[in-house]
Amino acid sequence: MKILIPVDFTELSDFALGIVQNLAHYVDLNVHFIHVLKAPDDHMPGEDGCVSLSKDDQEKVDAAREQILVQIHCP
DSSP, X not given: OEEEXXXXXXXXXXXXXXXXXXXXXXXXXXXXXXXXXXXXXXXXXXXXXXXXXXXHHHHHHHHHHHHHHHHTTOO
């Protein structure tokens, strides 16, 4: 079973993550997390549809990734 979990680090998001963790004890899950950042107004997507991140935005992405890993207890 595949599940996509939107993560915004709110209390409700943490609650949903807990439900998925509990469900994972009973069902074989393939879990994917998504955290969306608003693209700066002065950035346009490239040919591949992606926006290059500034160093500050990349640090936000890295911090979000670390927070997710801590919440799901991964090394």
